[in-house]
Amino acid sequence: MAKIAAVIVAAGRGTRATGSEVPKQFRPVGGEAVLRRCLTAFAGCGLIHTIQTVIRPGDEPRYAEAAAGLAVAPPVHGGETRQASVRAGLEALASEAPDIVLIHDAARPFASPVLIARAIAAAAETGAAIPGLAVTDTIKSIDSHGFVGETLDRARLRAVQTPQAFAFAPILEAHARAAREGRHDFTDDAAIAEWAGMQVRVFDGETANIKITHAEDFVRAEAMQLSQLSDVRTGTGIDVHAFGPGDHVMIGGVRIAHGQALTGHSDADVGLHALTDAILGALADGDIGSHFPPSDPQWKGAASDRFLKFACERVAARGGRIAHLDLTIVCEAPKIGPHRDAIRETVARIAGVTTDRVAVKATTSEQLGFTGRREGIAAYATATVRLPWS
Template sequence: MKFPAPPPAKIAIVVVAAGRGSRAGDGAPKQYRQVAGLTVLAHSLNALGRAAPDAIIAPVIHADDFDLYSEAIAGLDPAARGQLTAPVWGGATRQDSVRAGLEALAADPTNRPNIVLIHDAARIFASETLIMRAIEAAREYGAAIPGIAVTDTIKEIDVEACIAATPPRARLRAVQTPQAFDFSLILDAHRKAAAAGAADLTDDAAIAEWAGHRVFVFKGDADNMKITSAEDLAAAEGRLIRDLADIRTGQGYDVHAFGAGDHIWLGGVEMSHDHGLVGHSDADVLSHAVTDALLGALADGDIGSHFPPSDPQWRGAASKIFLAAAAARVRARGGMIAHIDATVVCERPKIGPHRDAIRASLAAIVGVSLDRVAVKATTSERLGFTGREEGIAAFAIATVRLPL
């Protein structure tokens, strides 16, 4: 008798991103640091989404980091964003945070998985091959972790820093994430460890071992590095940029006439003025120029082809919508925005006092660090329509990096 194949296992990935990352140096927690145009967390979530497109992804974050998290996921591939559950608040320790993520999945019948992978946000290079090995190992063994062979000789030392033992390298493995489990097995192990006050277990494999389960070690991936220090951040950015070898430049130009009003928008910043700018949207001439520069670098039409002025839905719209959409198209191609250089041409208002705010606004809209955005201003020496104060012009050049 031929039996039907069992239904595919429902997979969830708990992404632990609640730590403070103090070893990465001063600044935001390492998972929110920029690396090659995106945050570490965004890179990690994108990689997991590509490797396991049918999985549910449950991020566990610090309760103080919701704004940082919201900014980070704005830079995600749309498909990966669609896999996310609502963020779960982490606890005081990694163990507490993982348990919070597991409990959130258990409490939601629609998301409760058969198999769960538990992954550190600081590992941004998880490959499809590694994720598939993890899922298969969890399905076969119930509890499994990736490990790579140790090439250095390891010494155990005593309290006086003298060698106490030399373990044989052949039996040693450096452990990575994602660690993979039958969901009910690891949830039960976490609950028992919490109830018993076993709080010094350093990873989920240790929790499964403590609960009496054998844990299989499957082949890890040497490229699956963990970002811990500032040096790791630099190394990760170097790896990402090397993979983006198709370097392109696009230019953008826009102009809007002055009309009635008491303010204008430039680069997403509202500025008081004795006139407004006339346009179908909010007439943010600078954002329009940058949008066209990004689309030009992609050879992907212009702002009018994506957001036609004949469409009433864009009447009065904030131009940051157009700019964010152009930036998302770069990311959807697997690329990054390397630099934006823009120039505003007008006699008034004076741009200098607002320059830093405009740079910060553009950087936030397109999802890059501030040092990747330059804004300059000049007059036309009273020549032409800008010299007669009839309007404002803006020029922009965008450099993007795409995979070959």
């Protein structure tokens, strides 16, 4: 079986994608960094043996976060141009000597498993292959004064994408030769291959395989991501805990000084328990007790952030995302208002969402019921989750 590698080029600054100081490959789309989406797509392809990412010096912390948990090789540093960065990635793979290499821009986060497999098959057949889309607009060449030179035959034109796939040894040598001869003006790897005398075949690309270049492309990418998550679900969660001896309560992951504590098998965090059940409810995936039974001693005194994180990971495992979390605390005391922002920030951090997607409210029960008698605290939560249709 052929040994296949991939080079993911992520060493650019993304200066045209204005609106953020963070390079575009590390900015989120649908709650996940653009680069991570690329790495996940290639890591999920069972045909690929090694994934070599090329990054800019100083981007190591951002890269580590984007690549966490994925089976990828340690990154290498790129150069001043994309061409130099690709060469660095190819040279890093030289000791492994793969048969085929796919070269992909990190700015294209939506390359599908089908497209990746198609690239591999085309390269295995021809030795050099690139994805392309038929051009639907009329294309004209112009002179230096802006006048039309000629109208090009669009039937013979293709808009080229990545991943571009090549036999490894020839494309490595083509890049090395271009560097030796001082040629640094190639706009893609196919151009280098053509210059080196390789015949390059074009196979069908994908319209969804967009390249993020400008700020508005992030808006388009977010819309594309949301269109894939059209199964919108809502779940609710309720939790209550009684007061007992102690000097603080845990609510929403925040320690709040109080003359009593809440009793329970774990840390009795009513807020996080209610949120956990709300998310599990939206997934139709049981409740907190079925996943973390009170009868199991390992959960005695456990921090409830583990429960909420588990529920959020269940959403991610199904390819979904959390759209909004709404938490209401019912008690006479302690006062929740002074801690509202801290609770929102804590819940957002655990759930991996921004704070504007977390609402925290508090109310009393007008001295009615067990909360009114100051016997305990209740929490009500609602979770809105977006999933792909299965």
